[in-house]
Amino acid sequence: MANVTVRNLPDEVHRALRVRAAMHGRSTEAEIRDILETTVRPPERVKLGSLLASIAHEAGGLTDAEAEHFNQLRDKTPAEPMSFE
Structure with a gap:
């Protein structure tokens, strides 16, 4: 880990x-x-995966058949x- 001096x-x-x-209840450091x-790194930041x-959920997502098709092509x-x- 890096050290910082102020x-x-x-x-x-x-x-x-x-x-x-x-x-x-902790040290100054x-x-x-x-x-x-x-x-x-604020906790409210949006993570890419989420x-x-x-976006996929709003678009209706994939059907099981579509997901299986992509899995076969992968x-x-x-x-x-x-x-x-």
Whole structure:
């Protein structure tokens, strides 16, 4: 995992982080990690798989026969591992 150093953090901000961490029952470092993760990866983000499934559902989806047809057409050859040589 990566490390991040924050320089010149005002004392009042550090104090507020410590208080917030104590309110959540965790260390200041854990609190900062949670704040950063929540900010850059919000829980309400739409995931691609969920979006595609909802589009398919709205369009009526596939019948069992159509799904079986696609399954028969699908290439079932195992993927080859990448070579970096």
